[in-house]
Amino acid sequence: MTTQAKIDAVAEIAESLKSAQSVVLAEFKGLSVAQSQKLRGELRKQGVTFHVVKNTLLGKAAQQVGIKGLEPYLTGPTALAVSREDLVAPAKVLSGFQRTNKELTIKGGVLEGLVIDAAQVRDLADLPPRDVLLAKVAGGMQAPLYAMASVLSAPLRNLAYGLDALARQRAS
Numbered sequence: 012m013t014t015q016a017k018i019d020a021v022a023e024i025a026e027s028l029k030s031a032q033s034v035v036l037a038e039f040k041g042l043s044v045a046q047s048q049k050l051r052g053e054l055r056k057q058g059v060t061f062h063v064v065k066n067t068l069l070g071k072a073a074q075q076v077g078i079k080g081l082e083p084y085l086t087g088p089t090a091l092a093v094s095r096e097d098l099v100a101p102a103k104v105l106s107g108f109q110r111t112n113k114e115l116t117i118k119g120g121v122l123e124g125l126v127i128d129a130a131q132v133r134d135l136a137d138l139p140p141r142d143v144l145l146a147k148v149a150g151g152m153q154a155p156l157y158a159m160a161s162v163l164s165a166p167l168r169n170l171a172y173g174l175d176a177l178a179r180q181r182a183s
Contacts, residue, residue: 017068024064024072027093034121035092035101035132036084039063041114050108050115054092057100063090073121080126084119098122099135106136 028034039047054061066085073081092101102120109115117129127135138144 020065020068021071021075024069024091025075027060027091028072028078028121029076030095031093031121032096032123033094033098033101033135035105036081036118036120037090037092037105038087038116038118039090039114040088040116042112046112046114050104050112053104053108054101057094057104058096059092059094059101059104061090061092063088065089076124078121078124078126081119081121084126089118097141099138099141102132102136106133 039050042050051061066089069089069091070082070085073079092105094100102117105115105117109117117132119126119128120132120135121127122131122135139147
């Protein structure tokens, strides 16, 4: 690789890191071509790019964009799964693929500029989908409102029951 090609590669990796919502670093040693193609297809469906990078170039790109602490993960063959849209997509796809293909190893990742380890990547993958989380938040916000509406309507409801009982008593 010529010096200019390395500079261009570092710039490209730096741009990927800068614009990414999340990045997962994986070691793919031992995957067959068919397995690798299957993984790339699954990632592509989720809008995730997957490419192999040289560790030294990734380290330089990380320094350029201000990501610190990535050095321990830069050993062995490294591939980047980069998502610009969905925070959890690379983690979910790689973790799911790793369950059936033990050759793939998740090293760590970068989540909105912060370095995370493999355990945190797995925790990220175990999160429910975004719409489920939003529904839980909405439900949590809605419950106190229902309770407050019930409390506020109780005196009126009790007055109505009392007036109804009084009307029945006088009618008898």
